[in-house]
Amino acid sequence: MNTATVARRGHNVSPAMLADRAMFIRLETLRLARICGAGHYSSTFSAAELFAALYYAHLNINPQDPHWPDRDRFVLSKGHAAIGLYPVLADLGYYPMSELDNFTKLGSHFGDHPNMKHIPGIDFSSGSLGHGLSIALGMALAGRMQQRAYRVYCMLGDGELAEGQIWEAAMAASHYKLQSLVAIIDRNQLCIDGHTEEVMRVEPLDQRFRAFGWDVQRIDGHDFDEIMAALANLKPSGSGKPQALICDTIKGRGVKRMELSLQWHVANLAGEDYDDAAAEIRAGLKPLPKPEKKRGKN
């Protein structure tokens, strides 16, 4: 699957094709991180299936017209996962893949965190955690004001949910009944210093979002059947509850040594380690025993 076609919302894209693109995202992350000698591997790996499903099978976008006013918006609040999004945008035709060869070099358009001024397809710059949901909220309000039917998707990390501004935005989203706003939470369990539940507890996440007036679905964020079903379940933009997709994921998923390890948030794979990791990714995701489900139990 070398040429990706623009997938429109509701199109049938096979899970096999999506798995192939998730593999592509992980491999490109390895390649780009090697250019600068440091990369956010594990936060990107946890989101690889989500990126693939959104960009290849769900978002209503047009790479030939990045500023199309009616397009769906995607805000990567966890901007450090941009290393996995850049290859997707290139693959979809926003810019040539070769531009990524300059990743992080002096004057490059592509830094560790995404810059909307330089990168077609990036709907907003990010990097400072806790801001994205407010940006997305503003886009949703603008859509309503301009009578456009687009949805706004915001991918949040679980660690950044400790930022107070997230909850300011969560409160405002339900106050303004922004059904067009979709928060996708990459619940990959770890922040930098440890497990979220040790550093700063975020659970019970579904109950918390429901209490703030949101519709909540909780799914396995590495399972395309669950992801696609949840995306298909989303209500159209309009006046109603904002919608949260809490995606239980595994930080570092796809490379065993990185899975739920604190040592690979920012790291560098060299020599044989690089080849081993690439081989492991090419072999595809190995099934894991399902993690203890936290859904609705707390």
Next chain:
Amino acid sequence: MARTDSRKPRFSRSTEAQGQDAIFRGTAGGDVSLKDDVFKDKKSVRGTPSASLPAFILGEELADLADHDPRIAVLTADLAVANRTNDFKRRHPDRFFNLGIAEKNMMTVAAGMASCGLVTYAATFASFCAILGAEQIKTDCAYPGMAVRLVGHHSGMSMGFYGTSHHALEDLAITRTIADLTVVCATDANHLRAILRASVDHPGAMYIRLGRGRDPEVYESVPQNFRVGKAITLRPGKDLTIVCCGSVVRASLDAAEKLAKRGIDVRVIDMHTIKPLDASALRKAVRETRAVLTVEEHNITGGLGSAVAEVLVDEARIPFMRHGVPDEFVPVGPPAALYAHYKLDADGIARKAASLLKS
């Protein structure tokens, strides 16, 4: 939306003549003791007593602009009454957004809206604007070049006895170090109208610093020659140049008047744009006058005086003094008393100017 009328602005009567000195400025003869009857209204007042001061025109002017421009939206954080954006809400309810007491969210939301082609005005007390949301302004507004106009009102120590939590004496220092952010101070209501009109199509993000919104008049009509980044010389002079902005422009003009009676010829420049600073007006002042005094309602560190110093350091040496609030938290008191205490009233500024010329 271009306004090409190039009539010279007409300048207003002194504060004394406007009868507002006793309440907010204390610029008349240094008598800062409030007359007993100023606030003793015959009837109880709901909300903050407004006496008979000019209205805060922010919401009204934005509503006028929005009549002709569908891009304009206004946000506030539970201060629609204080900043009169409720005047906007009344006329454009679908374009008004109250985000509650959540200023950081408000600023970032304004940036998100701007990314969809809107021009957004986000207004809150200056103390909760650039100081509280500096990082939101930098990361979400200035860096991506969003058409967000952050309006910090009740700046400086104009909140008087409400105390330090409600004072903003650091905001110019904070905002002018943020790249690609335009920083403008409104002098009075007419000047604010000019700023707002110019702001609609201004590239990138702006911080607009307002006083209490009922500041004594300097401009009798909307200054048609207003340009962002271009200082306005309000009064010609050869002995001394006073470079000032915002709420202290009126007092600086009154001080110049007092000094004129003593034969001192003072030029007064309204340096309304702190960034980008009008360096050519400053170089001209250095060439044509004998000394430069900056006056601002801001901490003496980092504001207008510092910005001017950064230009003057490369010029021929002439006597130069920065005048503002010293690097301390100010005591409690009514605004007029505080202005007198810090020599930011007409008498105080005149004394500072005289001492600079003697040095």
